[in-house]
Amino acid sequence: xxxxxxxxxxxxxxxxxxxxxxxxxxxxxxxxxxxxxxxxxxxxxxxxxxxxxxxxxxxxxxxxxxxxxxxxxxxxxxxxxxxxxxxxxxxxxxxxxxxxxxxxxxxxxxxxxxxxxxxxxxxxxxxxxxxxxxxxxxxxxxxxxxxxxxxxxxxxxxxxxxxxxxxxxxxxxxxxxxxxxxxxxxxxxxxxxxxxxxxxxxxxxxxxxxxxxxxxxxxxxxxxxxxxxxxxxxxxxxxxxxxxxxxxxxxxxxxxxxxxxxxxxxxxxxxxxxxxxxxxxxxxxxxxxxxxxxxxxxxxx
Amino acid sequence: xxxxxxxxxxxxxxxxxxxxxxxxxxxxxxxxxxxxxxxxxxxxxxxxxxxxxxxxxxxxxxxxxxxxxxxxxxxxxxxxxxxxxxxxxxxxxxxxxxxxxxxxxxxxxxxxxxxxxxxxxxxxxxxxxxxxxxxxxxxxxxxxxxxxxxxxxxxxxxxxxxxxxxxxxxxxxxxxxxxxxxxxxxxxxxxxxxxxxxxxxxxxxxxxxxxxxxxxxxxxxxxxxxxxxxxxxxxxxxxxxxxxxxxxxxxxxxxxxxxxxxxxxxxx
Numbered sequence: 100x101x102x103x104x105x106x107x108x109x110x111x112x113x114x115x116x117x118x119x120x121x122x123x124x125x126x127x128x129x130x131x132x133x134x135x136x137x138x139x140x141x142x143x144x145x146x147x148x149x150x151x152x153x154x155x156x157x158x159x160x161x162x163x164x165x166x167x168x169x170x171x172x173x174x175x176x177x178x179x180x181x182x183x184x185x186x187x188x189x190x191x192x193x194x195x196x197x198x199x200x201x202x203x204x205x206x207x208x209x210x211x212x213x214x215x216x217x218x219x220x221x222x223x224x225x226x227x228x229x230x231x232x233x234x235x236x237x238x239x240x241x242x243x244x245x246x247x248x249x250x251x252x253x254x255x256x257x258x259x260x261x262x263x264x265x266x267x268x269x270x271x272x273x274x275x276x277x278x279x280x281x282x283x284x285x286x287x288x289x290x291x292x293x294x295x296x297x298x299x300x301x302x303x304x305x306x307x308x309x310x311x312x313x314x315x316x317x318x319x320x321x322x323x324x325x326x327x328x329x330x331x332x333x334x335x336x337x338x339x340x341x342x343x344x345x346x347x348x349x350x351x352x353x354x355x356x357x358x359x360x361x362x363x364x365x366x367x368x369x370x371x372x373x374x375x376x377x378x379x380x381x382x383x384x385x386x387x388x389x390x391x392x393x394x395x396x397x398x399x400x
Numbered sequence: 401x402x403x404x405x406x407x408x409x410x411x412x413x414x415x416x417x418x419x420x421x422x423x424x425x426x427x428x429x430x431x432x433x434x435x436x437x438x439x440x441x442x443x444x445x446x447x448x449x450x451x452x453x454x455x456x457x458x459x460x461x462x463x464x465x466x467x468x469x470x471x472x473x474x475x476x477x478x479x480x481x482x483x484x485x486x487x488x489x490x491x492x493x494x495x496x497x498x499x500x501x502x503x504x505x506x507x508x509x510x511x512x513x514x515x516x517x518x519x520x521x522x523x524x525x526x527x528x529x530x531x532x533x534x535x536x537x538x539x540x541x542x543x544x545x546x547x548x549x550x551x552x553x554x555x556x557x558x559x560x561x562x563x564x565x566x567x568x569x570x571x572x573x574x575x576x577x578x579x580x581x582x583x584x585x586x587x588x589x590x591x592x593x594x595x596x597x598x599x600x601x602x603x604x605x606x607x608x609x610x611x612x613x614x615x616x617x618x619x620x621x622x623x624x625x626x627x628x629x630x631x632x633x634x635x636x637x638x639x640x641x642x643x644x645x646x647x648x649x650x651x652x653x654x655x656x657x658x659x660x661x662x663x664x665x666x667x668x
Contacts, residue, residue: 117577117582117583118501118502118583120583120584121583121584121587122498122502122504124584125494125497125498125502126494126498126504128490128491128494129491129494129495129498129510130510132487132491133491133510133513133514136529136547136550136551137513137516137517137551138513139532140525140528140529140531140532141528143528143531143532143535144524144527144528144531147531156535157531157534157535158535158536198427201420201423201424202423202424202427204420205420205421205423205424206424209420209421210424217424220428221427221428221431223656224431224432224435227435227652227655227656228612228628228648228651228652228655229612229614230612230614230628230631230632231438231631231645231648231652232434232435234438234635235434235435235437235438236434238434238437238438238441239433239434239437245433245437276430276431276434279427279431280431333519334519334521336521337520337521337522337523337524338521339521339523339615340614340615344635354521354523357523357527358523358618358619361527361530361619362618362619367531370527371527371531374523374524374527374528377521377523377524378520378521378524381519381520381521381524382519385519
């Protein structure tokens with residue numbers, strides 16, 4: 100990354116490039132910062148996952164072993180949980196994207212001159228405390244919460260429903276709620292680039308609004324829809340805070356196991372191996388996502 | 401709505417929009433409901449967070465300022481967020497300058513590295529940093545949280561500054577250098593001032609990202625918790641909850657003001 104000062108801009112590539120010094124001045128802190136706080140920690144994590152135990156200091160040499168991975172592969176429950184987390188993330192991403200689509204459609208085509216204001220109104224909750232918004236759902240779903248109180252008051256139920264909180268259902272509901280405004284953004288971006296003259300032409304040719312949606316808007320906004328899906332799906336697989344707060348024992352996700360290994364059980368090498376698996380899973384998803392979405396096309400370049 | 405020709409985008413789409421409009425307002429109500437709920441419980445005199453409500457009070461807000469642990473945690477969050485956003489903004493600006501103004505081998509790699517923290521699950525980053533700090537013998541505390549937050553704020557700061565740097569007229573730089581300014585002088589006198597609103601906006605964004613962050617902080621906090629970690633620790637104790645919610649409502653108002661300010665500055 101650094102050994103390239105002679106490859107600066109072709110336009111400025113003279114031997115006495117006036118920007119050469121600046122290039123090093125900028126790249127050294129950037130490279131050192133990224134190496135020290137991003138790459139080095141990940142390398143340490145990978146190294147730790149090949150250790151048999153935590154005896155001695157972490158910097159001491161050790162005989163690499165696949166013990167942790169053997170254990171991990173032999174224990175079905177970890178894979179099970181990874182599968183469940185992926186399924187939850189898939190469900191959350193699908194629901195959030197579907198719910199966000201009409202919102203984006205409204206903002207792009209029907210909100211008129213007030214679209215900017217409507218957009219900001221949607222995004223404001225997204226900028227408020229994550230922890231608190233998740234906690235607010237406890238107040239919604241809890242035994243003496245809003246939903247139960249309303250149902251009890253209207254006489255629809257006699258006893259408060261306990262099945263609303265501390266399970267996978269509450270995790271999915273809370274995550275969908277958190278992600279909707281976020282999922283809407285890439286869809287809106289894709290719709291913003293649709294040439295409205297296409298709609299006009301279609302209308303002139305007597306296409307019904309439904310036909311316009313199916314033949315023009317849907318296909319042209321599809322890259323945004325797929326981007327939205329992945330932008331929710333990828334971070335949700337590795338989520339652990341929401342299940343920690345509203346998931347209870349039934350709503351545990353993969354990240355919670357890792358958190359327990361580091362905070363409570365102190366089996367760091369196994370926790371590191373589990374994290375490495377999650378990192379690999381995430382990178383695979385990112386690569387698949389980039390292949391499908393093709394960000395360059397989405398950015399309209 | 402008739403299909404009258406109108407300069408307003410979308411007016412000619414025809415069809416009824418009342419259904420969509422209704423859907424928008426319904427979703428908006430659902431999105432705000434939990435936040436409104438928090439506010440209601442912050443002025444409700446009952447200690448348990450349940451219905452029916454009892455009566456109006458501002459006791460929780462006054463009690464908040466008489467809870468030293470709580471105020472200390474908020475103070476720590478401010479310190480951590482200032483440190484994290486300072487690191488993230490400086491590094492992000494440097495990376496944005498490199499990506500927008502220079503061609504070099506490894507540019508793709510640098511871009512990926514700067515974006516990576518946005519994609520990797522926070523617990524993975526937290527685990528990696530925790531292992532590093534333990535390996536090199538750095539005790540957990542506010543600096544370790546700040547470093548973690550700087551890492552996750554880096555993609556935001558880089559992208560915000562980069563957007564501005566890509567957007568402005570390169571000829572201004574050429575003019576500056578044609579008039580005899582060295583490149584560092586051009587950077588200092590032309591590029592940085594033009595990017596200043598984006599840099600300020602990046603700083604504020606990083607600040608709000610860090611201030612509210614819990615997933616990494618839980619791993620990297622030592623004995624002294626930041627506000628979200630303190631909040632999490634207190635969730636078990638029902639009696640302190642209204643005070644915490646009152647604090648959160650105040651902080652929400654504060655961070656919202658900051659975000660809106662950041663947007664204002666960026667749009668200048």
